[in-house]
Amino acid sequence: MSGGLRIDRVRVLPLTLPIDGPLRYTQGQVGAFQRIVVELSTADGLVGYGECRGDRLRHTLLSDLAPSLVGTDPYQLEALRWRIAPQGLVELFSGTVAVQAYSAVEMACLDLVGKATGRPITDLLGGAVREDVEIAGYLYYVGGVPAEEAQDRLLAAAHGVVDRYGFRTLKYKCGVMDPEIEIRTLGRLREEFPGHRLRIDPNGAWGVSTSVRVLSAAREIGIEYAEDPATTLAKITRIRELVPGVTLASNQAVASLETMALDEAFGAIDVPLIDLNWYGGFRAALTAGRMAELLGRDAGVHSSMETAISQAAQLQMAACLPNLPYASDSHYLYLRADVGDPLPIVDGRMRVPTGPGLGVAVDPVQLTRLHESWLDTGFLSWDAPGGPVVLPRW
Numbered sequence: 001m002s003g004g005l006r007i008d009r010v011r012v013l014p015l016t017l018p019i020d021g022p023l024r025y026t027q028g029q030v031g032a033f034q035r036i037v038v039e040l041s042t043a044d045g046l047v048g049y050g051e052c053r054g055d056r057l058r059h060t061l062l063s064d065l066a067p068s069l070v071g072t073d074p075y076q077l078e079a080l081r082w083r084i085a086p087q088g089l090v091e092l093f094s095g096t097v098a099v100q101a102y103s104a105v106e107m108a109c110l111d112l113v114g115k116a117t118g119r120p121i122t123d124l125l126g127g128a129v130r131e132d133v134e135i136a137g138y139l140y141y142v143g144g145v146p147a148e149e150a151q152d153r154l155l156a157a158a159h160g161v162v163d164r165y166g167f168r169t170l171k172y173k174c175g176v177m178d179p180e181i182e183i184r185t186l187g188r189l190r191e192e193f194p195g196h197r198l199r200i201d202p203n204g205a206w207g208v209s210t211s212v213r214v215l216s217a218a219r220e221i222g223i224e225y226a227e228d229p230a231t232t233l234a235k236i237t238r239i240r241e242l243v244p245g246v247t248l249a250s251n252q253a254v255a256s257l258e259t260m261a262l263d264e265a266f267g268a269i270d271v272p273l274i275d276l277n278w279y280g281g282f283r284a285a286l287t288a289g290r291m292a293e294l295l296g297r298d299a300g301v302h303s304s305m306e307t308a309i310s311q312a313a314q315l316q317m318a319a320c321l322p323n324l325p326y327a328s329d330s331h332y333l334y335l336r337a338d339v340g341d342p343l344p345i346v347d348g349r350m351r352v353p354t355g356p357g358l359g360v361a362v363d364p365v366q367l368t369r370l371h372e373s374w375l376d377t378g379f380l381s382w383d384a385p386g387g388p389v390v391l392p393r394w
Contacts, residue, residue, distance in 0.1 A: 005042060005046075005073060005074060005075065005112065005113070005116050006042060006043070006071055006072065006073060007040050007041070007042065007069050007070055007071065007072045007073075007074060007112075008041055008042050008043040008070065009039075009040070009041040009070070010038070010039070010040055010041075010066040010067070010069045010070060011038075011039040011041075011066075012036060012037075012038055012039075012059065012062045012063050012066050013036065013037045013038075013039060013367065013371045013374075014034065014035070014036050014037075014054050014059055014371065014374040014379070015034065015035050015036070015037060015054065015307065015339075015367075015370040015371055015373070015374050016032050016033075016034055016054075016370065016373040016374040016376070016377045016380070017032060017033040017034070017035065017307065017335055017336070017337055017338070017370055017373075018032060018335075018336040018337050018373075019031075019032055019033055019334040019335060019336055020334050020336065021140075021142065021143070021334065022142065022143040022144070022383075023140035023141075023142065023143070023173075023334065024140055024141040024142065024143045024150070024173075024176045025140070025173065025176070025203065025382065026175040026176060026202060026203035026204070026205040026389065026391070026393065027203070027382060027384055027389045027391070028381075028382035028383050028384035028385070028389065029143040029382065029383050029384075029385070030305075030382055031380065031383070032377070032380060033054075033305040033307075033331070033334070033335065034053075034054030034055070034374070034379060034380060035051050035052070035053065035054045035305070035306070035307055035310070036051065036052055036053070036054045036058055036059055036062060036104065037049060037050070037051050037104075037307070037309060037339070037367065037371075038050040038051070038052075038062060038104045038105055038107075038108045039108070040069070040074065040105075040108040040109065040111075040112055042112065042116075046112055046115050046116060047112075047115075047362075048074065048108040048109060048110070048111035048112030048113075048115065048357060049107070049108055049111050049309045049339075049358065049360075049362055050103070050104035050105055050106065050107030050108030050109070050111065050309070051104055051107065051306065051307060051309040051310040051313070052100040052101060052103055052104040052277045052310075053100060053277060053304055053305075054374075054379065055379055056379050057097045058097050058100055058101055058104075059379070061097055061098065061101045062101050062104065062105075065084060065101065065105075068083075069105070074108075074109035074110075074112045074113055075109075075113060077106055077109060077110075077281075077283065080102065080105060080106065080109070081102055081106070081280075081281075084098055084101055084102040084105060085098035085099045085101070085102040085280060099256075099277075099278070099279075099280040100277045100278070100280075102280055102281060103276055103277045103279075103280050103281040103284075104277070106280075106281035106282060106283070107276070107281065107282065107309075107310075107313055107358070110124055110282060110357065110358075111357035111358045112357065113357070114356045114357030114358070114359075115356045115357040117356070118356050119356060120316065120352075120353065120354050120355060120356065120357070120358075120359050121282065121313070121316045121357060121358060121359075122316050122319050122320055122352065122354075125282060125283075125286060125316070125317075125320045126286075126320060127320070128316075128319035128320055128352060129319065129320065129321075129322050130318075130319050130324075130352070131319070131351065131352055132349045132350060132351045132352060133301075133315050133318045133319065133327075133328050133349060133350055133352060134168070134169065134326075134327040134328065134348055134349050135165075135167065135169075135327055135328055135330045135332075135345055135348055135349060135350055136167065136169040136170065136171045136199065136326075136327040136328065136329055136330065137158070137161045137162065137165060137167035137169065137170050137171065137333065137348075138171050138173065138303070138329065138330070138331055138333070138334070139154055139157060139158050139161075139170055139171060139172045139173060139189075140154070140157075140173045141153075141154055141173070141176050141177070142154075142157075143383075143385070147177055147178075147181055150177070151177075151181065151184070151185050151188070154172075154185065155185075155188055155189065155192060158170060158189060158192070158193065159192070161333060162193070162196075165333060165345045165346075165348060166345075166346065166347040166348040166349075167196075167327075167348045168195075168196055168197065168327070168348045169196065169197040169198075169199065169224065169326075169327035169348070170189065170193060170196055170197070170198055170199070171199045171200075171201060171329060172185070172186060172189060172198060172199070172200045172201070173201055173202075173203075174186075174200050174201065174202045174205075175201075175202025175203050175204070175205025175206065175393065176205075178394070179206065179210055179213065179214050179394055182202075182214070183214060183217045183218075183221075186198070186200065186217070186218060186221055186223070187217075187221055190221045190222060197224040197327070198221075198222070198223050198224060199223060199224045199225050199226070199227065199249075200218060200223055200226050200227065201226075201227035201228065202214075202226075202227075202228070202229055203227075203228055203252065203391075204228045204229070204230055204231035204252055204253075204391050204392065205391055205392055205393045205394065206229050206230060206392050206393070206394050207230065207235075207392040207394065208230060208235050208238050208239055208242070210392070210394040211229040211230055211235075211239045211243070212239060212242045212243050214229070215229060215239065215243040215246050216243055218246065219243065219245055219246050223246070223247075224247065224326070225246070225247035225248060225249045225270070225271055225326075226246055226247070226248055226249070227248075227249040227250060227251065227273065228249075228250050228251065228252040228253060229248070230253075230392065231252060231253060231391055231392070232253055233253050233254070233259075233262065233263055233266040233268045234266070234268075235253075236248060236250070236253055236266075236268040236269060237266045237267065237268040240267070240268060247270045247271065248268065248269045248270055248271070249269060249270065249271035249272070249273050249300055250263075250268070250269045250271070250272060250273060251272075251273040251274075251275055251278065251302040253268065253269070254268070254269050254272050255275070255278045255279070256278070256279060256280075257279065257284065257287060257288055257291060260272050260288060260291055260292065260295075261291070264295060270297060270298070271297065271298055271299065271300050271326065272288060272292050272297065272299055272300070273299075273300040273301065273302040273329070274288045274289060274292075274299055274300070274301055274302060274317070274321075275301075275302035275303070275304055276310065276313055276314060276317055277304050277310075278302070278304070282313070282316075282317060285317050286317065286320055286321070289320075289321040289322075289323060289324075292323060293322070293323045297323070298323050298324070298325050298326065299321055299323050299324055299326075300324070300326040300328070300329070301314055301317065301318045301321075301324065301326075301328035301329060302329050303328070303329035303330050303331050303332075304331075305331045305334075306330070306331065306332065307335070307338055307339045308332075308338050308339055308340050308341075308342070308343050308360045308362075309339060309358060309360060309362065311330065311332050311343055311350075312343065312353045312358045312359055312360045313358055314328065314330070315328075315343075315350055315351075315352045315353065316352060316353065316358070316359070318352075319352040327348070330345075330350075332345070332350075333345065337366070337369075337370060338366065339362045339363065339366055339367045339370065340360055340361050340362050340363045340366060341361065341363075343360070
């Protein structure tokens, strides 16, 4: 029975986390990861944690919402969803502030329920179908160096993470430099990692013509999939027509249950990349996985620069997705500090936590230290060299 479990205290804690970087991205570069942790406590000492992307809008919404969560039964997730992110207001806007805020609250509630019942979240979701999850090694260009040096450093970083973590899948974040340079970089990756699966993600930086040129070359080089070469379903559909034989994935053009359903008419993508925050929590993410299965598609798992809290959540979600043949995305290797002991990556895989709730131990001292770091920095903007970027860049 849930009658005795009530939220007694709520804290909303933005964090600034140091990383190995800066990491160049289509629209700028990232010098630190910023997340918001939601901490829910009960009168008898249980503490549940949730997490989402850190920015001013999410912080404002969660801070305003926090007092109303006191006295709430954490089992009543549907009532919470309709309070925070009512379907009629957000259904066509994937990854909205409200959806991501709800996902953090839901995560913390399920962490509480798991701790109260002594069961991992996988059990609350229907049970795990795997004990560990393959992880893809993210590869970024570093900022502040010439193009050739950036290319050499990306290749060196690839060797470093493969040697250290044993990755068998590498995800190349592109859409940053001239496409001809990036085609050469991809070719070098294939030469130096002939047995690895390679995937590319320009975050919608290319128009249709550039996408056709790059993906035609990528098809010959050999890639696992291309993620969001352009920004809309219509453009990606056209790219598919012009470059057959390339698997297409998305967490931009398709990043919600609604856009997944819409794509059934377009037929643009093969692989929806499911993100707990963007889709709106565990329950929505598993619905997305089942929906993909119903539509005859495999699923992938997307990353949003998680701490151990959300990384554990992503692992538990991935453990419950039967139609997951792909290595899960993860930025976890870039963190220099975390909210607790680091989660190990061994032979390119991470174990699914089996302890109660999320199965991770958050260290209050480390959590406070990272929150104090945010108090020093505030919310950071992603620096775009040369000014604001309008997509597509090419």
